[in-house]
Amino acid sequence: xxxxxxxxxVGFAIFALGIALxxxxxxxxxxxxxxxxxxxxxxxxxxxxxxxxxxxxxxxxSQIGPxxxxxxxxxxxxxxxxxxxxxGPLREPSMANSWRLAYQMELQRETDRVQKVARxxxxxxx
Amino acid sequence: MIERIGDFLLHNxxxxxxxxxxxxxxxxxxxxxxxxxxAVALLSVPEDLCYVLLGLILGDLTNSEGAFRKYxxxxxxxxxxxxxxxGINVILAIFIHMLSKWSADHFKTWRAARELQARPASETxxxxxxxxxxxxxxxxxxxxxxxxxxxxxxxxxxxVISIWWLExxxxxxxxxxxx
Numbered sequence: 350x351x352x353x354x355x356x357x358x359v360g361f362a363i364f365a366l367g368i369a370l371x372x373x374x375x376x377x378x379x380x381x382x383x384x385x386x387x388x389x390x391x392x393x394x395x396x397x398x399x400x401x402x403x404x405x406x407x408x409x410x411s412q413i414g415p416x417x418x419x420x421x422x423x424x425x426x427x428x429x430x431x432x433x434x435x436x437g438p439l440r441e442p443s444m445a446n447s448w449r450l451a452y453q454m455e456l457q458r459e460t461d462r463v464q465k466v467a468r469x470x471x472x473x474x475x
Numbered sequence: 476m477i478e479r480i481g482d483f484l485l486h487n488x489x490x491x492x493x494x495x496x497x498x499x500x501x502x503x504x505x506x507x508x509x510x511x512x513x514a515v516a517l518l519s520v521p522e523d524l525c526y527v528l529l530g531l532i533l534g535d536l537t538n539s540e541g542a543f544r545k546y547x548x549x550x551x552x553x554x555x556x557x558x559x560x561x562g563i564n565v566i567l568a569i570f571i572h573m574l575s576k577w578s579a580d581h582f583k584t585w586r587a588a589r590e591l592q593a594r595p596a597s598e599t600x601x602x603x604x605x606x607x608x609x610x611x612x613x614x615x616x617x618x619x620x621x622x623x624x625x626x627x628x629x630x631x632x633x634x635v636i637s638i639w640w641l642e643x644x645x646x647x648x649x650x651x652x653x654x
Binding site: 356359360362363364366367368370371374375376383386387390391394417418419420422423424426427428430431434435444 | 491496497498501510513514517518520521582583584586587588589590591609610611612613614615617618621623624627628630631634635638639641642
């Protein structure tokens with residue numbers, strides 16, 4: 350077996366063991382589904398990155414959807430629960446805000462593109 | 476056959492020791508009965524690997540016949556080369572520690588979101604008739620998926636870095652004259 354093959358096998362063995370033993374303790378009932386999802390995550394993440402690059406190259410945007418209703422509230426609830434369970438300072442959740450900003454930027458880019466087309470073809474020449 | 480197996484084990488000893496680290500840590504913490512420590516210990520395996528490798532490199536500083544001295548023997552500054560290698564290892568350990576902290580944060584958020592989603596039996600009319608999901612509850616589900624994915628990815632990323640470093644060190648330890 351080549352050295353690279355051993356490295357990949359060792360890396361995957363540690364990853365699978367670490368994830369499986371952790372989930373065995375904390376995800377009773379959904380252990381198998383979550384372990385399989387976790388093992389597939391690196392592959393899916395790579396596929397997602399390739400897909401986003403493809404979308405940006407072909408359509409010019411990454412097609413970000415709007416931030417779901419109640420997401421900010423949900424983030425605060427989860428953060429409060431996390432603090433109750435594990436202690437530490439209460440952090441200000443930022444994902445909803447980042448999501449909203451990214452969506453606004455996406456809309457802005459789309460608007461700029463539409464305006465550019467409109468100026469070129471729809472506005473009558475003086 | 477036995478010779479081939481022995482040769483294989485000798486050449487990949489450091490890498491194979493890394494695999495033993497995970498079940499060994501788990502077994503010891505299981506014997507101690509500390510469940511919270513089990514998760515923390517398993518998630519810090521990549522960081523532990525960095526410390527094990529740092530020990531291997533620093534061990535060579537005092538050993539004139541060590542693998543790293545042999546590997547850098549062509550250089551006039553073998554000690555400095557070993558120190559630079561140890562320095563890179565320290566920087567990697569700090570980087571992996573930061574990733575590990577970030578990963579642990581996502582793990583805790585996932586557990587908190589999971590606990591919030593697991594409704595107690597008193598909240599459901601019947602087991603097969605769950606209450607309708609509100610927007611906030613569905614968002615908690617999104618947070619759960621997002622935290623779990625981030626935790627898994629960060630853990631995998633830490634492992635890729637530490638195994639890549641481990642591979643380089645293992646190659647020197649197994650065959651120090653190949654410089």
